[in-house]
Amino acid sequence: MTSAAVDLEVVTDQPGGTWATVGRHMLRRPDVILATLVSLFFIVVAAFPGLFSRTDPQHCDISVAKIKPQGFGHPHPFGTDPSGCDVLAQLAHGARPSLLLAFTVVGASLIIGIALGLLSGFYLGWVDAVVSRLLEVFLVIPLLLAALLLLSLFRNIDAGDGDFATIVQPAIVLTGFGWMGYTRYVRAAVLESKNLDYVRAARALGASDLRLMFSHILPNAIASVTALVPTAIAGVISAEAVLAFLGIGVRPPAISWGIMISSGAPWFTGGYPYLLLFPLGCLLATVLSFVVIGDNLRDALDPKLK
Amino acid sequence: MVSYVIRRVLLGLFTVLLVLLLLHLLTTLAIQLNGNPALAFFGDHVPTASQLHAVEVRYGLGDSCYQQPGNPCLGPFWHRLSEYAHGDFGTDLEGRPLTDLLAQALPNTLRLFVIVTITWLIIGMLLGSVAARFRGRPIDHSIRLTSVLIDAFPVFVMLVVYRFIFTVPLTTWARRTFGSDSIPALLFKPSYSEEHPWLTLIIPGLLLGLTGCAPFLRLVRAAQLENYNAEHVRTARSKGLSNAHVTAYHIVRNSSVPVVTAVGFVFADALSGAVITEGVMNIRGMGNLLWQSVQKSDVSVVVGIVTILSVVTIGVMLLVDLAYAALDPRIRLD
Amino acid sequence: MTETLTDTRADRAVAPLLEVDDLHVEFRSGREVVSAVNGVTFTLEAGRTLAIVGESGSGKSVTAQAIMRLLQTPPARISGGEIRFRGQDLLALPEPEHRAVCGEHIAIVFQDALAALNPVYTVGFQLTEALRSRRHVPRSEARNRAVDLLDLVQVPNPRQRIKEYPHQFSGGMRQRVMIAMALALEPEVLIADEPTTALDVTVQAQIMRLLGEIQAEREMGLILITHDLGVVAEVADQVNVMYAGRMVEAAPVEEIFARPAHPYTGALLRSIPRLDQKGQQLEAIGGRPPELSHIPSGCPFHPRCPRDEDVCRTDPPPQLRDLGDDRYAACHFAEESQIP
Numbered sequence: 001m002t003s004a005a006v007d008l009e010v011v012t013d014q015p016g017g018t019w020a021t022v023g024r025h026m027l028r029r030p031d032v033i034l035a036t037l038v039s040l041f042f043i044v045v046a047a048f049p050g051l052f053s054r055t056d057p058q059h060c061d062i063s064v065a066k067i068k069p070q071g072f073g074h075p076h077p078f079g080t081d082p083s084g085c086d087v088l089a090q091l092a093h094g095a096r097p098s099l100l101l102a103f104t105v106v107g108a109s110l111i112i113g114i115a116l117g118l119l120s121g122f123y124l125g126w127v128d129a130v131v132s133r134l135l136e137v138f139l140v141i142p143l144l145l146a147a148l149l150l151l152s153l154f155r156n157i158d159a160g161d162g163d164f165a166t167i168v169q170p171a172i173v174l175t176g177f178g179w180m181g182y183t184r185y186v187r188a189a190v191l192e193s194k195n196l197d198y199v200r201a202a203r204a205l206g207a208s209d210l211r212l213m214f215s216h217i218l219p220n221a222i223a224s225v226t227a228l229v230p231t232a233i234a235g236v237i238s239a240e241a242v243l244a245f246l247g248i249g250v251r252p253p254a255i256s257w258g259i260m261i262s263s264g265a266p267w268f269t270g271g272y273p274y275l276l277l278f279p280l281g282c283l284l285a286t287v288l289s290f291v292v293i294g295d296n297l298r299d300a301l302d303p304k305l306k
Numbered sequence: 307m308v309s310y311v312i313r314r315v316l317l318g319l320f321t322v323l324l325v326l327l328l329l330h331l332l333t334t335l336a337i338q339l340n341g342n343p344a345l346a347f348f349g350d351h352v353p354t355a356s357q358l359h360a361v362e363v364r365y366g367l368g369d370s371c372y373q374q375p376g377n378p379c380l381g382p383f384w385h386r387l388s389e390y391a392h393g394d395f396g397t398d399l400e401g402r403p404l405t406d407l408l409a410q411a412l413p414n415t416l417r418l419f420v421i422v423t424i425t426w427l428i429i430g431m432l433l434g435s436v437a438a439r440f441r442g443r444p445i446d447h448s449i450r451l452t453s454v455l456i457d458a459f460p461v462f463v464m465l466v467v468y469r470f471i472f473t474v475p476l477t478t479w480a481r482r483t484f485g486s487d488s489i490p491a492l493l494f495k496p497s498y499s500e501e502h503p504w505l506t507l508i509i510p511g512l513l514l515g516l517t518g519c520a521p522f523l524r525l526v527r528a529a530q531l532e533n534y535n536a537e538h539v540r541t542a543r544s545k546g547l548s549n550a551h552v553t554a555y556h557i558v559r560n561s562s563v564p565v566v567t568a569v570g571f572v573f574a575d576a577l578s579g580a581v582i583t584e585g586v587m588n589i590r591g592m593g594n595l596l597w598q599s600v601q602k603s604d605v606s607v608v609v610g611i612v613t614i615l616s617v618v619t620i621g622v623m624l625l626v627d628l629a630y631a632a633l634d635p636r637i638r639l640d
Numbered sequence: 641m642t643e644t645l646t647d648t649r650a651d652r653a654v655a656p657l658l659e660v661d662d663l664h665v666e667f668r669s670g671r672e673v674v675s676a677v678n679g680v681t682f683t684l685e686a687g688r689t690l691a692i693v694g695e696s697g698s699g700k701s702v703t704a705q706a707i708m709r710l711l712q713t714p715p716a717r718i719s720g721g722e723i724r725f726r727g728q729d730l731l732a733l734p735e736p737e738h739r740a741v742c743g744e745h746i747a748i749v750f751q752d753a754l755a756a757l758n759p760v761y762t763v764g765f766q767l768t769e770a771l772r773s774r775r776h777v778p779r780s781e782a783r784n785r786a787v788d789l790l791d792l793v794q795v796p797n798p799r800q801r802i803k804e805y806p807h808q809f810s811g812g813m814r815q816r817v818m819i820a821m822a823l824a825l826e827p828e829v830l831i832a833d834e835p836t837t838a839l840d841v842t843v844q845a846q847i848m849r850l851l852g853e854i855q856a857e858r859e860m861g862l863i864l865i866t867h868d869l870g871v872v873a874e875v876a877d878q879v880n881v882m883y884a885g886r887m888v889e890a891a892p893v894e895e896i897f898a899r900p901a902h903p904y905t906g907a908l909l910r911s912i913p914r915l916d917q918k919g920q921q922l923e924a925i926g927g928r929p930p931e932l933s934h935i936p937s938g939c940p941f942h943p944r945c946p947r948d949e950d951v952c953r954t955d956p957p958p959q960l961r962d963l964g965d966d967r968y969a970a971c972h973f974a975e976e977s978q979i980p
Contacts, residue, residue, distance in 0.1 A: 137324045140623070141616045144578035148600050149329070149612045153336030155603060238460035242582055245462070246600050261466065268470045276470060284463055291458035537755040540710050545770040545821070546743015548736075555769075556758055563760075635805045636759055 022300040026293075035292035042286045046099040049092035057093045057255050060085035069274050079274055081263070090255045091278055097256040099286075101167040101174070102236040106229060108175040113182025117221065118213050120183070121190025131183065139180050144239065146177045151248035166254040170243055174236055181232075182225055189221035196220075227301050230294030234287040241283055257283050307638050310631055318624040325616050326390075330383045333609055338375040360397070361606065395610040398599070404610045407595060415591030417503060418511050418580060425515025426522055426572075431565075434526025435558075441531060449523070457520035461579045464513050465586040469496055497588035510587045514579050518572055525568045529561035536560070563634045570626035574619055657726065657861040658684040658707070658746070658829050664720035665699075665706050667932075674932045676702045676716075678885040681960075682878075684829065684861040689852075691864045691876035691893070693908070695929045699885040700865045704831045708748055709738055725829070743774060747822035751834035753814035757806040757821075763790075764802030767821050774825070789820040793850060812843035816850065823854065830855065831863045836871060848875055869908055873897060881905050884930050884940035887960060891967040901969035903945045939971070947973060 026032045045052055055075075065084040067076050078087035120131035150173045164171075193199055199216045207216070243249030244258025252259070257279040264275035353361075371379040389395075395404040437449040473496035480490040492505045499506045533539060534557060542556045583589070585597030592611060599607040631637050665677035677699040684690050692700045705711050707723055707730070723730040725741060733741065750756040757766060767789050768782035777785065783802065790798035793816040806814060815835060822830060832851060836844040852875050855862045864876060872879055872893065879896045881889040881904065889902040900906045907925045927944040930936060936943055942952040951972050960968040 133324065136321055137328055139574070140321065140325050140619050141329070141612070142574040142578045142619065144581060145596070145612045145615055146332075148581075148596060149608055150332055150336060152600050152603060152605050152608050153333060154339070234458070235460075238462055241460070242462045245466075246585075246597070248600060265466060265470045269474050273471075276466075280463065280466065284459070287460060287463070288458045292454070295454050295457075535712070537750065537752065538758040540705075541750060541756045541821075542758070542769070544708050544710055544743075544748045546739045546825070547770060547773055548739070551773055555761075560758065560760060634760055636807050 022297070025300045026296050029296060031292055032296045035289035035296075038285055038289035039293065042095055042282070042289075043099060045092055046095040049089075049096060052092040053086065053089040055086040055089040057085055057089035058253055066272060068272075078278055079272075081260075081275055082267070087260075087274070087278060090260055091257070091282060094255045094257045094260055094279065095282070097167055097250040097254055098237050098240050098258070098283075100164075101171055101240050101250070102233045104167065104171050105174040105178055105236045106232045108171070109178040109232070110182055110225070110229065112175070112179040114186050114218075114221070114225070116179070117183040117186025118190055118218065121187040122194070122209070122213055122217070128187075131187075135180050135183060138177060141177065143174070143177045144242065147173050147239065147243060148246070148248070150176075151243065155248060166251050169251075170240060170249055174239060178232070178236075181228060185225050185228065186221045189224050190217055193217045193220045223301055227294065227298035230290045230297060232294075234290035234294065237283065237287055237290070307631070310638050311628060314624060314627050314631075318620055322617055322620050325620065326387065326613065327383065329609075329613055329616065330386065331378055334372070334377075334379045334382075335375065338372055338377070360401075390613075395614065396606045398604050398607045404607060407607075408592060408611075408614070411590055411592045411595050414498070414503065414507075414589055415580060415584065415593060417507050418514070418583065418589065418591060419576075421507055421511025422515040422518065422576060422580075425512055426519045429516070430519040430522035431526050434523040435530060437523070437527045438530035438534065441527075441534075450527075453520040453523050456516055459517065461514060461517045461582050462586070464517060465510070465583055468509070468513060469586050498590060500590075507589065510583050510589060514576070514583045518576050518579060522565075522568060522572060526561065526565055529564040530557060533557045533560045559633075563630060566626060566629050566633060570623045573622045573626075577615060577619065656683045656685050658863075659724040660703070660707065660721070661724070662721040663703060663706060663723065664718070665702050665711070666717050666719045668715045668717065672933055675935070676885050676932055677706065679721075680880075680882070680887055681721075682880055682887075682890065684863060686828065686861050687855070687859045688877045689855065689862040689864060689875055691866065691872040691879045692882060693866060693869060693872060693879060694882035695867055697884070697929045697932060698882040700882050701833055703882075704748060704833050704863065704865055707831065708742055708746060710748075740774075743770060744825050745827050746829040746831065747825070747827040748831040748833060749815075749818045749822045749835050751837050753811070753818045753838075754806060756818060757814065759806055762803055762805055763809070763817055766806075767802065767817070767824055770825055785824070789824055790817070792823065792854070793817070793820040795820070811839050812847065815839060815843075815847055819847075819850065819854070823858075826858070827860065829861045829863070831865070833865045834867070835864075837866070837868070844871065851875070870912055881908070884935050885932060886940065886957065886970065887968075888941065888971070889967075889969045890960065891969075892965075895965060895967050899967070901963055901967055901974045902941075902971045903947055903973075904941050905969075907944075907946070949973075 060081075061084040063084065064076070064080050065082050067080045069079040069087070070076055076086050076088070078091065080086055081090070116131050116134075120128040147170070151169060154169050154173075194217065199212065202216055203212060240249050240256060241258035241261060244256050245262040247262075249258050250256040260279035261276060261283065264272075264279060267273075268276045371377040371381065393405060395408075397403050398407065433449050433453075437446045440446050473494050476494035477491055477496065480488065480494055484490050489505065492499065492502050493509060495506050497506070536556075538560075539552060539556050542552045577593075580591070581593035581596055584591045584593035588594065592615070596608060596611045596615075599605075599611070660680055660682050663677055663680045664675070667674045667676055680699070680703050682690060682692075692703065694700045702711065702716075706716075706718055709730075711718075718731060721731075725745060728741070730738060730741065757763075761769075764783065764786045767786040768777065771777045771785060772779070772782050786802045787798045790801060795801055795813055795816050801809075806817070809817060815838075819832075819835075830851075835851065836847050839847065848871060851862065851864075854860070862875075864872070866872060876893045879889075879891060879893050880887055881896075881902065883904050889896070889900070889905045891899075891901070896905060897909065900909055904925075907923075910923045911925060913922055925944055930940060930943075936953075938951075938953045938955055939945070939957050942948045945952065949972075955972070958970045958972050958974075960970045961974055962968055963974055
């Protein structure tokens with residue numbers, strides 16, 4: 001016996017529409033607005049350090065060492081470090097390796113993760129088996145530990161100069177152990193979407209595998225993964241600080257906030273607190289703002305958790 | 307059930323093998339890229355001839371495969387595996403066997419983890435349950451806000467701030483107010499003390515536990531919320547069972563499954579966090595051993611510890627899988 | 641468990657088992673207040689079956705859950721009316737007493753047995769949970785009771801099956817388990833909320849037959865909630881039709897099928913596919929049931945009604961009118977018969 005007189009309801013999922021809603025939802029909150037401004041600020045600092053400091057961070061004059069912050073308008077607004085390098089210049093130029101590393105690592109992990117997730121979820125079979133084994137194996141080794149191991153071994157290898165050269169080793173290592181989360185999310189989303197009616201319909205109409213993957217399944221998967229990105233960026237920035245603290249992060253003579261924290265920390269109680277506080281403050285502000293954005297993005301995309 | 311256990315254990319062993327292979331491949335590649343393989347183990351140091359020789363023997367660096375980048379060097383791999391099977395994990399720069407060093411360091415790390423687990427349980431489970439129970443009300447919002455804030459602070463930053471900014475003034479104040487050997491003075495000591503192992507570990511453990519408990523808290527809250535509205539809870543209520551009974555048997559019990567699985571994921575992070583904590587606070591545990599070895603470029607120790615910690619992680623994940631099966635009968639029959 | 645009702649033989653013979661009087665349930669979502677149940681009234685006697693029929697969103701399940709106090713009370717709220725069991729006002733009872741009355745005397749069976757049963761406990765545990773928790777029946781006796789209950793609902797091999805988990809049962813068997821569980825405390829009223837919707841046709845028939853047998857044996861009052869009029873014909877004595885939270889028709893079952901008085905009922909009947917009408921187009925009711933937050937003005941059915949006149953739109957929604965022979969309908973034109 002069939003049920004009486006119920007109209008067929010066709011469920012249409014419009015991912016395009018949700019982005020506008022998400023944007024509106026997030027920008028309504030003052031903490032998100034503040035966080036966005038702060039992160040944009042630091043991105044600008046990383047991209048154009050020259051705007052913030054005329055001095056060359058590597059031009060260090062030992063005769064002007066350990067000067068306390070003098071305030072803006074003076075030659076050394078944030079003071080100098082024990083080797084005579086200008087702190088503000090270091091801060092401004094130190095932003096770039098940290099942020100460049102973060103964006104590179106997250107970007108590369110994202111691409112790898114999406115590719116592997118799509119392939120394994122879509123084709124299943126042996127592709128999935130291989131990817132799943134890979135996932136398991138890589139997931140077992142904690143990111144930091146892998147980084148410590150590999151970067152210790154790579155210590156002596158010289159990669160040359162230039163922005164990318166300074167970050168290439170940590171970048172490779174962090175990406176190598178950072179793709180797993182995205183793969184899992186994308187794979188799960190693919191498995192879910194494969195059975196949605198509109199995907200089945202498109203396949204019945206003869207859409208090719210690639211077209212199915214990119215036009216129909218990927219948009220659904222992207223939403224779940226996007227929420228991970230800002231928090232991941234924050235994670236890499238913190239990880240770099242730890243690596244730099246141990247001497248295996250960004251390579252000198254390039255400067256990063258991690259290196260500044262590592263050298264500044266012992267001077268805190270010696271009467272030069274600013275050497276630790278400035279880079280720590282920048283690190284904290286950047287990390288916090290990305291985390292706030294990430295959390296709000298996640299909440300906006302998944303109302304079930306409210 | 308028994309077949310499930312056997313299968314999971316075999317799978318675990320297989321994963322151990324794969325992980326060891328992966329680590330081996332990575333280290334081999336790094337050594338090959340380094341030009342002079344033996345020197346890779348010494349970083350910036352200049353090793354003595356005997357140290358150099360010891361490393362060459364231990365890692366079979368004489369094998370020509372190390373001169374060819376990309377060669378997986380399976381011969382040395384099997385050799386190393388048999389050494390592991392005999393409990394030989396190499397020595398540090400001074401010739402002390404790694405296993406001895408670890409035996410000394412292990413108790414401290416375990417103590418740290420006890421404090422971390424207690425912190426997770428109390429803060430994570432308690433606050434998560436409260437937030438779920440009073441969902442939507444002010445206390446729920448404030449708990450979630452706090453978890454976001456805690457989450458945002460990387461362990462590293464918290465520890466650096468604590469160690470370099472707070473401990474000295476706090477210890478001085480405590481000493482002046484309570485005396486040099488009093489409990490508060492020891493609590494805030496900037497570094498670990500052998501005579502007072504538990505006291506000097508409490509705050510570092512607390513800080514480490516705090517940073518890890520945020521995802522835990524959120525998970526507990528989400529799992530319980532899902533269960534509050536679940537149909538089987540409605541059924542239980544329709545049978546006239548009391549609120550207490552329903553909560554204990556149908557909500558908490560059912561939310562334990564995702565929570566236990568979470569432990570597996572959080573463990574890897576906790577391990578990294580422990581390394582940082584022990585490193586910054588100078589606690590002589592396994593993490594500190596690793597930390598110091600990295601600083602000293604004692605690479606063979608680094609290799610040994612990372613290997614062991616990875617195996618430990620697999621062990622923990624295996625235990626989590628077994629607990630999961632014990633808690634949720636639906637899995638057992640796969 | 642002692643009776644919590646002041647009850648005499650005479651009362652038992654006179655007071656109906658369950659009375660629902662002008663029940664109103666609203667849901668508050670943010671600033672919106674939505675009326676899910678709007679003035680439902682009915683009476684249930686022992687040994688009789690009442691069917692509540694309607695599409696999804698008509699308010700039938702909400703009514704059932706309101707009786708058992710299973711609604712989440714924010715956002716839901718019983719905003720008016722009375723619910724009486726053997727003359728006693730259920731809504732006025734504080735929580736523990738309500739649980740006692742409700743748990744012991746009224747039971748409910750849900751649609752999706754897989755979701756409604758707890759996956760981590762054995763069937764045996766769940767069957768006797770209430771017995772052990774409320775009546776402190778010892779474990780060995782409870783085990784025997786569980787076996788008896790499974791026997792009652794005709795589940796083969798009960799001694800073995802009480803040790804199994806819900807996911808190990810087929811759909812039909814699971815539904816039998818649900819029914820057994822509901823009968824554990826020997827209730828006098830059984831509410832079946834879409835008990836067969838998730839099952840296929842042959843199993844449906846078996847379950848309905850089982851319900852009928854059990855009800856007759858125990859002289860229970862049965863409330864059957866469904867959207868399937870076909871199922872109703874076999875089992876019900878009285879039928880209430882609901883639409884958009886209101887009752888639009890109430891009549892004995894023969895009258896509903898022979899002389900439906902409300903256009904909605906008529907349309908429902910016409911849309912049932914019949915074996916003797918092969919080759920003809922299925923008749924559907926155009927449009928969809930309204931969202932409870934946007935119920936049309938006037939008679940809520942008017943946008944889909946074949947006979948949509950001005951008065952249907954402008955006048956307030958029609959109340960149930962007595963048409964004689966125990967028939968009631970909420971339509972301005974109810975007198976005019978609607979031939980199926």
